[in-house]
Amino acid sequence: MRFPWSGAGLNPVFASPPEEAGVSEVRTDEAAICPPVGQSLHVTPLLQEGDSVARGAAVACLRHHPEVRFAAPVAGRVARISLLPGRKLSEIVLYSDPGDAAERHDTSATNNDAGLRRLMQAAGFWPRLRRRPFGGMPAPEEVPFAVVVMATDTRPGAPDPRAAIEGQEDAFAHGLEALAHLSQGPVIVCAPSDAAEGWHLLSDQRARVVPRGPRHPQGAAGICVHRLCPAGLDAPVWDLHAEDVAALGALLATGVLPMTRLVRIGGAALRTARTVRTHPGADLRELTQRLVVPGPHELISGSALDGRPARWLAPRHRQITVLPTSRDVRPTHWLTAALRRPGLGTPAIPTAALNQAFGAALPAAPFVRALGAGDDESAMRLGLLSLLEEDVALADYVLGEGGRLSAQLGAMLDRIRTEFAA
Amino acid sequence: MTRGMWTRETVALMLLAAYLPLALFWAWHGGAEALGRFALAAVIVAVWHVVFLLARAQAPSLSGMIVALAVAMLAPEDLGVIRLALGLSFGVVLGELVFGGWGRNVVHPATVTLSFLGFGFPAFAWPGFDAPVAWAAIPAALIGIATGTMPAAVLAGAAGLGAAALLLGAVPQAVLFAACIVLVLLVADPVASAATTPGRWVNGALYAALVILFARGWAGAAPAQIAVSAALLTSLVAPLLDEAALALWTARRKGRHGRT
Numbered sequence: 001m002r003f004p005w006s007g008a009g010l011n012p013v014f015a016s017p018p019e020e021a022g023v024s025e026v027r028t029d030e031a032a033i034c035p036p037v038g039q040s041l042h043v044t045p046l047l048q049e050g051d052s053v054a055r056g057a058a059v060a061c062l063r064h065h066p067e068v069r070f071a072a073p074v075a076g077r078v079a080r081i082s083l084l085p086g087r088k089l090s091e092i093v094l095y096s097d098p099g100d101a102a103e104r105h106d107t108s109a110t111n112n113d114a115g116l117r118r119l120m121q122a123a124g125f126w127p128r129l130r131r132r133p134f135g136g137m138p139a140p141e142e143v144p145f146a147v148v149v150m151a152t153d154t155r156p157g158a159p160d161p162r163a164a165i166e167g168q169e170d171a172f173a174h175g176l177e178a179l180a181h182l183s184q185g186p187v188i189v190c191a192p193s194d195a196a197e198g199w200h201l202l203s204d205q206r207a208r209v210v211p212r213g214p215r216h217p218q219g220a221a222g223i224c225v226h227r228l229c230p231a232g233l234d235a236p237v238w239d240l241h242a243e244d245v246a247a248l249g250a251l252l253a254t255g256v257l258p259m260t261r262l263v264r265i266g267g268a269a270l271r272t273a274r275t276v277r278t279h280p281g282a283d284l285r286e287l288t289q290r291l292v293v294p295g296p297h298e299l300i301s302g303s304a305l306d307g308r309p310a311r312w313l314a315p316r317h318r319q320i321t322v323l324p325t326s327r328d329v330r331p332t333h334w335l336t337a338a339l340r341r342p343g344l345g346t347p348a349i350p351t352a353a354l355n356q357a358f359g360a361a362l363p364a365a366p367f368v369r370a371l372g373a374g375d376d377e378s379a380m381r382l383g384l385l386s387l388l389e390e391d392v393a394l395a396d397y398v399l400g401e402g403g404r405l406s407a408q409l410g411a412m413l414d415r416i417r418t419e420f421a422a
Numbered sequence: 423m424t425r426g427m428w429t430r431e432t433v434a435l436m437l438l439a440a441y442l443p444l445a446l447f448w449a450w451h452g453g454a455e456a457l458g459r460f461a462l463a464a465v466i467v468a469v470w471h472v473v474f475l476l477a478r479a480q481a482p483s484l485s486g487m488i489v490a491l492a493v494a495m496l497a498p499e500d501l502g503v504i505r506l507a508l509g510l511s512f513g514v515v516l517g518e519l520v521f522g523g524w525g526r527n528v529v530h531p532a533t534v535t536l537s538f539l540g541f542g543f544p545a546f547a548w549p550g551f552d553a554p555v556a557w558a559a560i561p562a563a564l565i566g567i568a569t570g571t572m573p574a575a576v577l578a579g580a581a582g583l584g585a586a587a588l589l590l591g592a593v594p595q596a597v598l599f600a601a602c603i604v605l606v607l608l609v610a611d612p613v614a615s616a617a618t619t620p621g622r623w624v625n626g627a628l629y630a631a632l633v634i635l636f637a638r639g640w641a642g643a644a645p646a647q648i649a650v651s652a653a654l655l656t657s658l659v660a661p662l663l664d665e666a667a668l669a670l671w672t673a674r675r676k677g678r679h680g681r682t
Contacts, residue, residue: 346431347430347523351433382672397426400429
């Protein structure tokens with residue numbers, strides 16, 4: 001039961017069968033390295049097809065920053081390297097081997113900023129960071145204004161980050177400490193409000209815990225960044241998941257980057273929902289094979305709000321949604337089509353629902369109007385630079401827009417980035 | 423693709439549901455003549471929506487029924503078909519449809535229509551309201567607030583100042599009745615009112631203040647005329663209130679974070 005005073009936001013309910021108890025460890029036979037949703041990466045492959053690779057070993061690097069590498073999520077052989085024109089990464093598929101050879105990195109030089117960065121970039125940790133404004137991984141030498149660690153996730157059906165880092169509290173604290181070295185500002189841990197205590201923190205008080213409510217956009221990284229330390233053109237803010245902070249701690253302690261990720265599988269086309277501990281780039285078909293109800297369905301990496309149909313578990317995603325698809329495609333009458341898809345989309349009406357969809361964190365109606373009108377300056381004034389597409393996914397859902405707000409926000413961010421770069 | 427329900431038409435339907443008690447009591451008291459006026463207004467509005475659908479591929483909206491209801495309830499009496507059609511066409515086309523339909527308009531089309539009719543044909547008497555019709559504005563406001571379609575802050579701002587005026591005996595009862603009906607029908611429209619919470623409070627309070635001012639100082643004005651004039655001026659000021667609220671918001675954030 002949610003009480004009215006548990007803060008602004010909404011908890012949309014998506015049908016999902018009851019969850020099987022317990023967490024099983026799954027390593028899929030195939031795994032892939034793919035770019036984050038909506039980003040394109042120019043890469044140089046470091047291996048050939050058919051080469052064998054250890055878990056955590058470098059498979060590719062960024063073309064313009066060769067020190068930033070992409071690590072193999074499983075030990076195995078390189079099956080296929082497919083690049084798009086311009087050597088943009090499409091996917092690098094690996095066959096996993098039964099053995100579990102892991103790449104060990106040298107951690108002796110990590111007591112200074114440069115050494116720490118070098119280790120994070122060489123071990124393939126760098127792509128797990130995300131910067132705001134504009135999203136994507138930060139430049140190799142970028143110093144963040146603040147780092148936001150998401151230890152809460154309010155997306156419908158998301159796994160609890162506390163379960164993901166259970167038993168790794170020391171590694172988590174170690175990771176926070178390392179992040180504080182990289183940042184010139186605070187390290188903010190956003191935690192569920194019912195468990196704000198009991199976090200292992202830094203001794204020098206650079207890290208602080210901020211309680212966040214249980215309703216959706218309150219645990220969205222963009223809304224947290226907007227509330228706590230807004231990102232600006234010259235003030236980048238990084239955000240990352242608590243599980244990745246624990247992985248960073250483990251990397252610093254042992255030299256091996258853990259490639260595990262707690263993933264929840266849910267959705268209306270399943271017989272049972274499940275939580276599994278798997279690896280980035282896992283094969284969604286294999287993970288859901290024995291769980292889906294017979295019939296046409298769609299595999300979505302991410303939540304029902306912001307996910308995309310995919311074959312592989314996308315970077316940063318910790319949710320798999322399986323939705324039934326209907327084959328029932330009837331031709332619509334031209335008048336019905338004209339009424340449903342007018343020349344200019346129908347405008348958003350400023351209601352309480354719209355305000356809640358933004359967690360009451362910003363003036364929702366002026367922001368949506370600025371997005372619709374393409375008014376970059378007003379949108380920036382209202383906090384556009386802290387947000388990414390996934391943060392307005394709830395508003396898109398609530399307004400029944402089918403992704404129009406996300407598309408407008410993405411286009412506006414692209415335009416601002418080009419103008420800013422020029 | 424799963425979608426939420428708060429599209430423009432859902433909001434229009436919820437607003438219509440909120441206005442249902444008001445409309446029922448008004449039809450009960452007005453009888454067949456009232457219903458005939460509503461039907462005429464609805465037909466005129468619908469025709470213009472269809473014209474804009476065909477000419478500019480602009481989706482028609484059920485909000486047209488709200489406009490028809492407000493005009494039928496508040497327009498001066500015995501205008502005749504031609505004058506009503508002229509006023510409604512002016513209000514609906516120039517107040518709403520040329521801007522791109524409901525949601526992109528600046529003022530409520532019914533407010534434009536009523537001001538046009540009131541100032542254009544001053545010889546016709548404004549309607550008065552019985553107590554049951556005015557009381558029905560309260561459930562309308564409650565449904566609107568519960569569904570989140572009417573801005574609660576506008577209603578609260580107006581109700582707060584209105585209650586104070588009532589205690590001091592500053593407004594006559596007839597003005598109060600008309601002001602309540604105009605408040606839920608025209609002022610508490612989610613599009614034409616201010617869009618930020620502080621702006622909405624001021625918006626509601628400003629409406630109440632203008633009603634009090636006109637009731638005290640405008641000799642010879644009818645209660646409905648007072649309320650409609652106050653609604654028109656308030657909705658013209660609403661963007662300014664929003665701008666001020668946003669400036670305050672950004673200034674506070676600049677102070678706290680150093681940037682917005």
